[in-house]
Amino acid sequence: MLRLRELKCYYDTTRGLVQAVDGVSFDILPDEVLGIAGESGCGKSTLLKVLYDYIQPPLHIVSGSYEADFPDSNGKVKTIGPGAIREHWWEFISYIPQGSMSVLNPVIRIENQFFDAVPKSHPLKVAGKTAIRERVTAYLKELELPVEVLRSYPHQLSGGMKQRVLVALGTFLHPQIVLADEPTTALDVVVQKGILLMLTELQRQMENTLVVVSHDMGVHYQISDRLAIMYAGKLVEYGPTEAIFDNPFHPYTQMLIQSLPRVGDRSQRVGISGRPPNLIDPPSGCRFAARCPKVMDHCAHQEPALMEIEPDHYVSCHLYGARAS
Numbered sequence: 001m002l003r004l005r006e007l008k009c010y011y012d013t014t015r016g017l018v019q020a021v022d023g024v025s026f027d028i029l030p031d032e033v034l035g036i037a038g039e040s041g042c043g044k045s046t047l048l049k050v051l052y053d054y055i056q057p058p059l060h061i062v063s064g065s066y067e068a069d070f071p072d073s074n075g076k077v078k079t080i081g082p083g084a085i086r087e088h089w090w091e092f093i094s095y096i097p098q099g100s101m102s103v104l105n106p107v108i109r110i111e112n113q114f115f116d117a118v119p120k121s122h123p124l125k126v127a128g129k130t131a132i133r134e135r136v137t138a139y140l141k142e143l144e145l146p147v148e149v150l151r152s153y154p155h156q157l158s159g160g161m162k163q164r165v166l167v168a169l170g171t172f173l174h175p176q177i178v179l180a181d182e183p184t185t186a187l188d189v190v191v192q193k194g195i196l197l198m199l200t201e202l203q204r205q206m207e208n209t210l211v212v213v214s215h216d217m218g219v220h221y222q223i224s225d226r227l228a229i230m231y232a233g234k235l236v237e238y239g240p241t242e243a244i245f246d247n248p249f250h251p252y253t254q255m256l257i258q259s260l261p262r263v264g265d266r267s268q269r270v271g272i273s274g275r276p277p278n279l280i281d282p283p284s285g286c287r288f289a290a291r292c293p294k295v296m297d298h299c300a301h302q303e304p305a306l307m308e309i310e311p312d313h314y315v316s317c318h319l320y321g322a323r324a325s
């Protein structure tokens with residue numbers, strides 16, 4: 001459905017080029033929930049913006065490719081890339097951004113934010129506002145959301161309701177790909193659970209692809225079919241979520257999973273000490289070397305390649321070089 005090959009996307013800043021996404025390759029499949037995990041600043045939100053074809057200066061694609069399979073009006077599938085993907089926002093691909101508090105326009109009623117989201121060429125737009133209102137009202141009822149929200153301004157809604165409205169906005173034209181950036185951040189646990197249920201239920205009903213970025217491995221464990229772990233702009237592990245949680249290969253993934261709280265386990269969770277490298281001048285070898293408990297001499301100089309260790313389970317770490325060769 002979506003293919004990335006050796007994709008490099010950098011921010012051009014006055015201090016230098018920030019190598020936010022650096023040589024990332026993977027496929028996103030139809031009808032799956034793909035999780036993208038990693039600490040803040042690892043490149044996961046940048047990657048999501050690129051997938052949405054929302055590439056604006058100072059961000060630019062340096063090299064590599066990104067393409068999507070897009071079914072045209074005759075049902076034929078054609079390949080489209082950056083510049084063309086944005087022409088199909090909302091209908092083919094939609095984006096649920098981070099921070100519902102600041103994303104919704106504060107001076108526009110929710111109803112009008114739905115009107116604005118319908119592309120000019122869409123039959124609903126051609127049919128007019130009444131048709132859009134009817135469709136949105138029916139959709140909110142389907143989602144068991146109060147239709148009164150349509151007359152509200154964003155500041156009149158709770159944080160959880162704003163996030164639900166964003167999910168409804170991102171899905172009401174039934175796009176084939178939904179991208180969600182930290183959809184549960186800053187929400188209490190009960191609301192978080194409701195949002196995750198809403199997202200996964202919609203994905204199941206629409207049989208589309210849901211890509212969820214979250215720093216919270218617990219979120220990925222609950223909802224994703226496959227998982228991509230990013231560290232300092234690199235993809236370090238990628239595979240079925242169950243396989244990754246059962247048998248994480250990369251030391252960084254192991255530490256992320258070990259830091260998760262477990263029911264009944266009262267021992268203190270240990271975070272990952274140290275900080276990720278500066279992405280303006282990252283180290284030449286493994287970018288995790290300075291924090292890795294299993295670091296070897298050559299790790300600081302040689303960059304590990306991404307290799308398939310088990311069927312559909314990839315890792316980028318010198319610990320597995322001999323095993324894979």
Ligand code: SF4
Binds near residue numbers: 287295316
């Ligand atoms: Fe650790 Fe070396 Fe593997 Fe990097 S390549 S994660 S430093 S063992």
